[in-house]
Amino acid sequence: MRLFVHVQHLLGIGHQRRMERIVRGCVAAGIDVTVASGGHPVPGEDWGSAAICRLPVARAEGADFARLLDDLDRPLDDAWWTRRRAATLAHAQAARPDVLLVEGYPFARRAFRRELDPLLAWARALGIPVAVSVRDILVAKPDPARAAAVVETVRRSVDRVLVHGDPHVARLEDSFAAAASISDRIAYTGYVADLAPAAPVPFPERREIVVSAGGGAVGGALLRAALQARLAGAGAGLPWRLVTGPQLPAEDAAALRASAPPDVAIDRHRPDLPTLLAAARLSISQAGYNTVLELLAAGTPALLVPFAAPGESEQSQRAAILARRGRAVVYPEAELGRGGLAAAVASALALAPPAPWPLDTDGAATTAREVLALGKGGLP
Numbered sequence: 001m002r003l004f005v006h007v008q009h010l011l012g013i014g015h016q017r018r019m020e021r022i023v024r025g026c027v028a029a030g031i032d033v034t035v036a037s038g039g040h041p042v043p044g045e046d047w048g049s050a051a052i053c054r055l056p057v058a059r060a061e062g063a064d065f066a067r068l069l070d071d072l073d074r075p076l077d078d079a080w081w082t083r084r085r086a087a088t089l090a091h092a093q094a095a096r097p098d099v100l101l102v103e104g105y106p107f108a109r110r111a112f113r114r115e116l117d118p119l120l121a122w123a124r125a126l127g128i129p130v131a132v133s134v135r136d137i138l139v140a141k142p143d144p145a146r147a148a149a150v151v152e153t154v155r156r157s158v159d160r161v162l163v164h165g166d167p168h169v170a171r172l173e174d175s176f177a178a179a180a181s182i183s184d185r186i187a188y189t190g191y192v193a194d195l196a197p198a199a200p201v202p203f204p205e206r207r208e209i210v211v212s213a214g215g216g217a218v219g220g221a222l223l224r225a226a227l228q229a230r231l232a233g234a235g236a237g238l239p240w241r242l243v244t245g246p247q248l249p250a251e252d253a254a255a256l257r258a259s260a261p262p263d264v265a266i267d268r269h270r271p272d273l274p275t276l277l278a279a280a281r282l283s284i285s286q287a288g289y290n291t292v293l294e295l296l297a298a299g300t301p302a303l304l305v306p307f308a309a310p311g312e313s314e315q316s317q318r319a320a321i322l323a324r325r326g327r328a329v330v331y332p333e334a335e336l337g338r339g340g341l342a343a344a345v346a347s348a349l350a351l352a353p354p355a356p357w358p359l360d361t362d363g364a365a366t367t368a369r370e371v372l373a374l375g376k377g378g379l380p
Helices: 014-028 078-095 110-126 144-157 179-185 220-231 250-259 273-278 289-298 314-324 341-349 363-375
Strands: 002-007 032-037 051-054 099-103 130-135 160-164 186-188 208-212 240-243 264-267 280-285 302-304 328-330
Touching: 002 014, 002 078, 002 363, 014 032, 014 099, 014 130, 014 289, 014 363, 032 078, 051 078, 078 110, 099 110, 099 363, 110 130, 110 144, 130 363, 144 179, 160 179, 160 363, 179 186, 208 220, 208 273, 220 240, 220 250, 220 280, 220 341, 240 273, 250 264, 273 280, 273 289, 280 289, 280 341, 289 314, 302 314, 302 341, 314 328, 328 341
Parallel strands: 002 032, 002 099, 032 051, 099 130, 130 160, 160 186, 208 240, 208 280, 240 264, 280 302, 302 328
Antiparallel strands: none
């Protein structure tokens, strides 16, 4: 069985981390995987034994995703799109896949439709089944015309919408109002997670406060506010650790180090972050997909500051789910820098140790089973 995967990260790296786990799950199931990746290589990325095809690079200039740039920081032009479209189709044709798996589109990555619509049309013309990979919660888009266009594309070109979540926690219709129109294509895989940290440290023995910013591309304000809260006396007597992420600009990381007192450690990248969280008294972070799963596995109370740039609703919705279950205190991103984070730290430190929350976290293996079934001409 041969699978061709298309993935594109533009700002953060959560999309790619999730797809890496899916690809490794497919490889473990005996599937021959080729990955076409359109973002900058990510430190520590692990695709298992899959073949990796590097497409012409694109990234977002800012958190509003209004402008996309190439690897030389030039705006994408028609010539770039022609090269990109040709490269994607050439790699797909060379891979001769039995199944095509596209990350996000048409629910996200609409800026890439000049590349992805031809890819979907190519697969449909050859009778290659198409699956779309989406996370548990989408960014809500209130425009009915936009939702109708997504539905039309799915019904024309997509055989399976793989939702990487647990419907007992969040359903697709919670963030995509037109989900009923494609209900026959939707399958929930469970969450995609590597939930095997060291055994959680007994809660009374936990001391450290861990502040993490994911990849770091949009975490600078959170890291600065957390350090200011520590300097104002928040979490007094507890050691703090700030994990900036590899994408935080080097000058910002240097400024944090220059301001940090001796009991605040500053790390750029910690591949053992799940293990750190499993020993932490409190986690302070955004509310991205991978971060929240690591928190749930670690059994660690959280202070969540959801990424909330204009039009971004996904992390706020996920954070609210945890807050309703008493697992997190939520602090608005817009309030960072106004001095209120110290009080939020105190509230989060007062949370009770979270009780176990059974979730379906077998998403990578379930996705592999879905791919195998599609390649054999059926559904699980």
